[in-house]
Amino acid sequence: MFKHILIPTDGSDLSRKAMLYGVQLARESNAKVTALTIRQPYMVTAVDTFAVVGSQEEFEMSSREIADRALEQAKMAGEAAGVAVDATQEVHDQPYRAIIDCALANGCDLIVMASHGRRGISALLLGSETSKVLTHSTIPVLVYR
Numbered sequence: 001m002f003k004h005i006l007i008p009t010d011g012s013d014l015s016r017k018a019m020l021y022g023v024q025l026a027r028e029s030n031a032k033v034t035a036l037t038i039r040q041p042y043m044v045t046a047v048d049t050f051a052v053v054g055s056q057e058e059f060e061m062s063s064r065e066i067a068d069r070a071l072e073q074a075k076m077a078g079e080a081a082g083v084a085v086d087a088t089q090e091v092h093d094q095p096y097r098a099i100i101d102c103a104l105a106n107g108c109d110l111i112v113m114a115s116h117g118r119r120g121i122s123a124l125l126l127g128s129e130t131s132k133v134l135t136h137s138t139i140p141v142l143v144y145r
Contacts, residue, residue: 001028001029001031002025002026002029002031002109002110003029003031003032003107003109004031004032004033004034004106004107004108004109004110005022005025005026005029005031005032005033005034005108005109005110005111005112006033006034006036006099006102006103006106006108006110006111006112006139007019007022007023007033007034007035007036007074007111007112007113008035008036008037008038008095008099008111008113009035009036009037009070009071009073009074009114010037010038010070011037011066011067011069011070011073012114014114014115014144015070015113015114016073016077017114017144018112018113018114018144019035019073019074019077020077021112021144022112022142022144023074023077023078023081023083023085024081025110025112025142026081026083027081027082027083031083031110032083032084032086033074033078033083033084033085033086034085034086034087034088034102034106034108035070035071035074035075035078035085035086035087035088036087036088036089036090036098036099036102037067037070037071037088037089037090038089038090038091038092038095038098038099039060039063039064039066039067039089039090039091039092040063040091040092040093041091041092041093042056042059042060043093064089067089068089071087071088071089072087074087075087088102090102095129096129096130096132096133096136097136099111099113099129099133099137100133100136100137100139103137103139104139108139109139109140110139110140110141110142111133111137111139111140111141111142112141112142112144113130113133113141113142113143113144114130114143114144114145115130115143115144115145130143
């Protein structure tokens with residue numbers, strides 16, 4: 001059925017559920033899994049430099065820790081299901097583009113992702129990223145709700 005499944009994750013509850021579903025689908029299909037998390041690049045948007053909180057190093061360290069936790073969850077899900085999970089993280093300002101590029105670069109034949117992972121503004125952002133992947137991907141996308 002499928003040979004290589006890409007599963008983007010941000011570590012949220014819905015994203016974890018989509019990860020578990022994707023890993024089980026991979027087990028049933030005897031497919032490989034690549035788990036991907038995308039970190040936003042450091043950007044200073046304040047005009048007043050006194051308004052900037054934290055340094056680039058602090059931001060990157062924090063975002064790397066969050067990404068590492070999300071990918072560790074993916075590896076644990078794979079171990080529990082007996083599926084090898086290759087975990088990778090990208091820094092990109094357009095997550096949908098990073099997802100599509102990763103799927104193409106790795107020869108994935110399916111992308112499994114959550115419809116959204118958070119509430120409020122974050123849900124709008126992540127929901128729109130899912131919509132963008134659906135709109136722009138030539139690879140089939142399974143949206144877990």
